[in-house]
Amino acid sequence: MASTASLALPGRQETLVIGGRMDADRALLAPRGELVRGSARALAEKLARLPVGTARIDLDMSGVHFMDTAGLEFLEVLRDHGRRWSVPVTATRWNGQPRRILELAGLDTTDPLSSPALDGTPSPVVSAVAREREERLHLLQEEIEQLRQAIASRPVIDQARGILMATHGCTSDEAWHILREASQLSNTKLRDVARSLTACAEAEGAAPPEEVRTALSRALARRSTR
Structure with missing residues (x-):
């Protein structure tokens, strides 16, 4: 059973x-x-x-x-x-x-x-390392949360990479670097940049925010000069 x-x-x-x-x-x-x-x-x-x-x-x-x-x-x-x-x-x-x-x-x-x-x-070692263990558990919880967010964000990021590859003729790795650079330039989370890009590709989809559009343009321009 x-x-x-x-x-x-x-x-x-x-x-x-x-x-x-x-x-x-x-x-x-x-x-x-x-x-x-x-x-x-x-x-x-x-x-x-x-x-x-x-x-x-x-x-x-x-x-x-x-x-x-x-x-x-x-x-x-x-x-x-x-x-x-x-x-x-x-x-x-x-x-x-x-x-x-x-x-x-x-x-x-x-x-x-x-x-x-x-x-x-009872062990004297337990009291000596209690605070360190608590800190480790806190870091562990953060690591798990980051992993969960990464799993949840992966599909939309992959979709955004596909849009860049199809639109600009870049490779998968290049598309990834473009998204990451746009994220850094616009101070926007990478998954939010990806969501903006995929949303505007849909029928009647809204354009990305201005700061994201500008960052994507700059990232694409840098790619063309490399």
Whole structure:
């Protein structure tokens, strides 16, 4: 049986699925998808349905390809369950972006549940690095937000590059540099420059703002002189 949680991200709907099986009195769980808001609830529901007498719980995290700071809540749920029922719990085989999150959070990437911050054991190291960990988490949240914005902006930027390539006979790389230069010259976010360009290409579309038009013209002119 698998537990699922509906996890909303900009531009798409994702689902975390927690599959698993019993090996004697050992529960082997395999989450797949993304650890974001709602994933901790899905894990709690899965753990609540484990058979009475489960003596060990091991999670294989290799199927998780994205995680934000809500993934730390996911780990707390697993840790608290282990403490409540006095059973060993592990979460191993992290890779890719989730592994990077654990590194930034200062946790053991082999098994974060063994880290001082999550094993419930008082440690002088925890208090010494608490502020540094908080700063890391803040940077981590910013990095995740930038990644989400980049994912949401990619389609319109690619469309704007296509318009420049078709209109001015430039390559994909040249179109990218033109958009980036126009963004810098007009002090406008790159995705907003791209939206303005794609909007004016539509039927009855409005022309880009004057500062964007001027910046695009200058960027195109510089390209022709190179």
